[in-house]
Structures are given as C-alpha cells and as structure tokens.
Amino acid sequence: MEQAFDRDSLQVLRAAVAAYVTQAGVPPCRIVDLVLVVHELAANAVFHGAGHGRVRIWRRGHAVHCEVTDDGRPESSAVSRAARPGPGTGRAETAAPWAAEDGHGLWVVGQLAEHAAIRCGPHGTTVAVRIAVSPAGS
Numbered sequence: 488m489e490q491a492f493d494r495d496s497l498q499v500l501r502a503a504v505a506a507y508v509t510q511a512g513v514p515p516c517r518i519v520d521l522v523l524v525v526h527e528l529a530a531n532a533v534f535h536g537a538g539h540g541r542v543r544i545w546r547r548g549h550a551v552h553c554e555v556t557d558d559g560r561p562e563s564s565a566v567s568r569a570a571r572p573g574p575g576t577g578r579a580e581t582a583a584p585w586a587a588e589d590g591h592g593l594w595v596v597g598q599l600a601e602h603a604a605i606r607c608g609p610h611g612t613t614v615a616v617r618i619a620v621s622p623a624g625s
Contacts, residue, residue, distance in 0.1 A: 492529050493539035501526050504544060511546040517620045520599045521551055527592035528614050532557035536612060550601065551618045559611035 488507040492500045504525045508518050525542055532540035532555055540557035596603055600616040 488544045489541065491539065491541050492533070494533045497526060497529060497533070500529055500542065504542070507544060508546075508551060511551070513546070513551060513620045517551075517618065521553075521618055524596050524599050524616060524618065525553055525555065527596050528553070528555035528616070531555075531592050531614075532612070546620075549619060549621065551620055552615070553618070554613055554615045556613040557611050559607070 536557035543554045602617040
C-alpha cells in the first residue's frame with residue numbers, strides 16, 4: 488500500500504491502513520497497533536515536518552513494514568500555524584480526531600514496533616518501522 492497524506496486526510500489514512508492490514512491477514516489484536524503507529528508517524532510529518540507526506544506499508548513474512556516520508560519543508564507558514572498548539576490548550580488543533588498532547592508519538596511507536604529507524608537529510612525525513620505479526624492465516 489502506498490498513500491499520500493496531509494492534515495485533512497489523517498482519518499482517511501487510518502481507514503486505508505486498517506483495510507490494508509486486515510486484507511493482509513494481520514490478526515485483529517495487531518491492527519489497532521499498526522493503525523496507531525502509522526497515525527503517530529503521519530501526524531509527526533504533518534505537525535513537525537512538511538505538513539504532508541507519503542506512507543508505504545507492506546507485509547513480509549511475520550512482519551509488517553512501514554515507511555513514512557516527508558520532505559521536511561513546510562509548504563507555507565499557514566501549514567506551520569495550523570499545526571501549532573492552540574492557545575493555552577497544550578493540544579494540537581487538527582481537522583481529524585485523535586488530538587493528543589505533544590511529545591508521546593515516538594514513544595508510542597517505540598513501544599509497539601519491533602524496530603524503528605529515523606533518517607533525516609536535506610530532502611526530508613523517513614521513519615521506517617517493523618512490527619511483528621503472526622503468520623498469515625493463523
């Protein structure tokens with residue numbers, strides 16, 4: 488699966504990830520974990536990166552692999568302003584549900600993923616994760 492996302496499409500992205508991993512035979516108990524990991528990484532790209540990005544997900548053996556990439560440069564100051572916490576709330580203002588306090592996303596990813604790596608460079612940031620799942624059909 489490969490899908491672009493931005494601030495306004497995080498909810499659509501979550502639904503697409505859930506549908507893909509369900510079809511890929513991921514056990515229901517791991518589907519929520521995968522959706523949460525992808526959401527947190529995509530939200531980071533929206534709120535701290537370019538304001539948009541791309542997700543790639545594939546299943547290989549007993550693991551689901553995911554890469555979330557953004558080009559690291561906000562398209563405009565409007566994107567940066569839209570991603571900042573609201574006055575006095577400590578919470579990010581988002582069009583999609585699941586707003587959360589800043590600072591916990593990568594911790595959550597680290598708790599749920601078997602492996603995580605972040606690559607930053609002049610062309611943006613890519614976060615790659617691997618999440619163990621049981622064999623297909625079991």
